[in-house]
Amino acid sequence: MAERINKIVQRFLKDKKTEYNEYKQIEDSVKRIVGARLKKHIRFIRVYKKSLVIYTGSSAYSYEVNLKKKDILEKAQQLIPEITKVSIRIKSA
Numbered sequence: 821m822a823e824r825i826n827k828i829v830q831r832f833l834k835d836k837k838t839e840y841n842e843y844k845q846i847e848d849s850v851k852r853i854v855g856a857r858l859k860k861h862i863r864f865i866r867v868y869k870k871s872l873v874i875y876t877g878s879s880a881y882s883y884e885v886n887l888k889k890k891d892i893l894e895k896a897q898q899l900i901p902e903i904t905k906v907s908i909r910i911k912s913a
Contacts, residue, residue: 842899842900843865843866843867845899846865846867846872846895846896846899846900847865849892849895849896849899850862850865850872850874850892850895850896853888853891853892853895854884854885854888854892858881858884858885861876861877861878861881862874862875862876862881862885863875863876863877863911864911867900867903870902870903870904870905871903871904871905871906871907872892872893872896872903872905872906872907873906873907873908873909874892874906874907874908874909875908875909875910875911876908876909876910876911877910877911877912878910879910882908882909882910885908886908889906889908892906893905893906
């Protein structure tokens with residue numbers, strides 16, 4: 821029984837580590853695509869219901885990220901094919 825629980829926990833942790841690595845790769849890719857100046861203004865990136873959600877500090881930065889939305893979506897789909905769209909939201913500090 822304890823061995824089975826241990827295997828379940830190990831599998832769960834392995835899956836979470838893989839998921840974290842995929843999200844980290846997406847985050848790094850997005851920041852590379854948007855460039856050094858704009859990446860400072862991206863607050864948070866997450867995947868929610870097949871959508872890559874990017875939070876920025878203001879509408880001006882959201883607009884600039886929106887201009888690169890197609891490139892971001894293509895790169896994200898290479899890493900996680902289930903992603904179907906990119907949403908950009910404003911989140912103040």
